[in-house]
Amino acid sequence: xxxxxxxxxxxxxxxxxxxxxxxxxxxxxxxxxxxxxxxxxxxxxxxxxxxxxxxxxxxxxxxxxxxxxxxxxxxxxxxxxxxxxxxxxxxxxxxxxxxxxxxxxxxxxxxxxxxxxxxxxxxxxxxxxxxxxxxxxxxxxxxxxxxxxxxxxxxxxxxxxxxxxxxxxxxxxxxxxxxxxxxxxxxxxxxxxxxxxxxxxxxxxxxxxxxxxxxxxxxxxxxxxxxxxxxxxxxxxxxxxxxxxxxxxxxxxxxxx
Amino acid sequence: xxxxxxxxxxxxxxxxxxxxxxxxxxxxxxxxxxxxxxxxxxxxxxxxxxxxxxxxxxxxxxxxxxxxxxxxxxxxxxxxxxxxxxxxxxxxxxxxxxxxxxxxxxxxxxxxxxxxxxxxxxxxxxxxxxxxxxxxxxxxxxxxxxxxxxxxxxxxxxxxxxxxxxxxxxxxxxxxxxxxxxxxxxxxxxxxxxxxxxxxxxxxxxxxxxxxxxxxxxxxxxxxxxxxxxxxxxxxxxxxxxxxxxxxxxxxxxxxx
Numbered sequence: 001x002x003x004x005x006x007x008x009x010x011x012x013x014x015x016x017x018x019x020x021x022x023x024x025x026x027x028x029x030x031x032x033x034x035x036x037x038x039x040x041x042x043x044x045x046x047x048x049x050x051x052x053x054x055x056x057x058x059x060x061x062x063x064x065x066x067x068x069x070x071x072x073x074x075x076x077x078x079x080x081x082x083x084x085x086x087x088x089x090x091x092x093x094x095x096x097x098x099x100x101x102x103x104x105x106x107x108x109x110x111x112x113x114x115x116x117x118x119x120x121x122x123x124x125x126x127x128x129x130x131x132x133x134x135x136x137x138x139x140x141x142x143x144x145x146x147x148x149x150x151x152x153x154x155x156x157x158x159x160x161x162x163x164x165x166x167x168x169x170x171x172x173x174x175x176x177x178x179x180x181x182x183x184x185x186x187x188x189x190x191x192x193x194x195x196x197x198x199x200x201x202x203x204x205x206x207x208x209x210x211x212x213x214x215x216x217x218x219x220x221x222x223x224x225x226x227x228x229x230x231x232x233x234x235x236x237x238x239x240x241x242x243x244x245x246x247x248x249x250x251x252x253x254x255x256x257x
Numbered sequence: 258x259x260x261x262x263x264x265x266x267x268x269x270x271x272x273x274x275x276x277x278x279x280x281x282x283x284x285x286x287x288x289x290x291x292x293x294x295x296x297x298x299x300x301x302x303x304x305x306x307x308x309x310x311x312x313x314x315x316x317x318x319x320x321x322x323x324x325x326x327x328x329x330x331x332x333x334x335x336x337x338x339x340x341x342x343x344x345x346x347x348x349x350x351x352x353x354x355x356x357x358x359x360x361x362x363x364x365x366x367x368x369x370x371x372x373x374x375x376x377x378x379x380x381x382x383x384x385x386x387x388x389x390x391x392x393x394x395x396x397x398x399x400x401x402x403x404x405x406x407x408x409x410x411x412x413x414x415x416x417x418x419x420x421x422x423x424x425x426x427x428x429x430x431x432x433x434x435x436x437x438x439x440x441x442x443x444x445x446x447x448x449x450x451x452x453x454x455x456x457x458x459x460x461x462x463x464x465x466x467x468x469x470x471x472x473x474x475x476x477x478x479x480x481x482x483x484x485x486x487x488x489x490x491x492x493x494x495x496x497x498x499x500x501x502x503x504x505x506x507x508x509x510x511x512x513x514x
Binding site: 116 | 368369372386388390391393403406407409410418419422
């Protein structure tokens with residue numbers, strides 16, 4: 001119980017803090033998802049990004065352009081146009097790199113089984129680099145991450161090394177990745193709602209059987225929960241860590257293709 | 258105890274199986290590391306890659322070139338030359354993509370605290386996308402992953418879209434990433450040896466204090482363990498999940514730069 005109290009206290013502190021991110025607010029595309037998660041007792045989000053195309057201009061320090069010592073020439077959380085990138089590149093005086101970074105979410109979880117549920121949903125939705133962190137004092141974190149990115153150097157010391165046709169091709173690919181990212185994020189949201197709804201129903205039926213009341217199905221409505229998600233059966237809770245390991249097995253064989 | 262027995266059985270089965278990866282063997286650069294891990298009672302590896310530059314030729318299915326329906330024009334686990342890439346590109350008839358993929362390792366762990374130790378070491382060594390998977394039956398996996406990749410489309414339907422100067426620049430960047438990758442992998446190996454040595458010493462001193470024998474320091478030698486790693490103190494075991502969470506906090510603020 002102490003652990004739960006500590007969790008609730010951390011949640012309260014975290015959600016009341018000012019958003020210290022560069023943007024200062026949650027991305028519009030995932031506001032509803034983040035709110036849904038934070039309304040659940042077992043979770044709270046600590047950072048998120050809906051997915052973005054960026055053009056950063058800096059200096060390669062051996063192996064990567066350092067985020068800290070660079071200019072952000074372009075940040076787009078939606079599809080962008082070739083003209084946006086070309087205009088941004090004109091401001092480059094260093095080593096400009098175009099990146100596509102998919103949806104990322106960090107969630108603190110009340111206990112390990114909550115993290116496992118979230119992890120399962122993330123893997124099923126295509127976020128294959130997701131993983132759990134367990135701290136010494138039992139602090140449990142789940143990170144939703146994906147693999148399908150882009151990282152393309154475009155200029156060196158301010159000199160553009162590619163032509164307009166290439167930039168157009170690149171923007172097309174980045175936009176397709178943005179589209180796929182949106183599909184996966186939506187899938188994650190609806191699977192999460194479904195999995196949590198099934199968990200609620202399952203817990204409710206356990207409680208009812210323990211109190212020897214007639215068993216019937218009630219839909220317990222959570223604040224802000226969408227009602228357009230169908231839960232197939234409580235067995236959906238079986239979408240769990242064991243399947244995560246099997247899913248990871250699929251990743252393993254793919255890794256060495 | 259049942260869980261430990263099940264773990265040992267899985268370990269035995271896994272390590273006696275044929276390597277089903279495309280390459281058919283562990284990459285030379287990490288053979289020693291993989292062997293070291295597999296000699297520890299608490300771990301066994303299920304898949305690994307030391308890091309590689311690849312040129313794959315396929316067809317973009319909306320957002321990415323599918324690994325399954327493509328040709329591997331180039332695979333290099335060491336630094337490569339511009340000429341290698343140019344020669345490989347001449348064989349392209351589809352959408353060729355050059356990638357740099359850093360060190361990846363999947364390790365099954367006997368119990369959660371073993372995964373936590375490994376996770377800590379991975380994060381400290383720069384593998385920031387590392388994470389734990391916990392299965393329903395307690396099966397625990399730790400994946401060592403990094404962020405510093407490259408993914409650069411170079412041709413469309415067999416037509417090269419960049420010039421030789423760009424390819425030279427790209428190869429230079431890929432080689433620098435390969436170099437950084439090697440440093441991080443070496444750091445991971447030496448930190449792991451150090452952390453496990455400290456754990457061994459700590460466990461030994463606990464055992465000795467329980468059996469009321471005079472306390473003295475003995476170095477317990479593990480098969481194949483390098484003796485050139487210095488353990489600063491048993492407190493190094495404090496390099497643990499809690500610090501992982503703090504480390505993640507650093508990632509969080511960086512995420513929204």
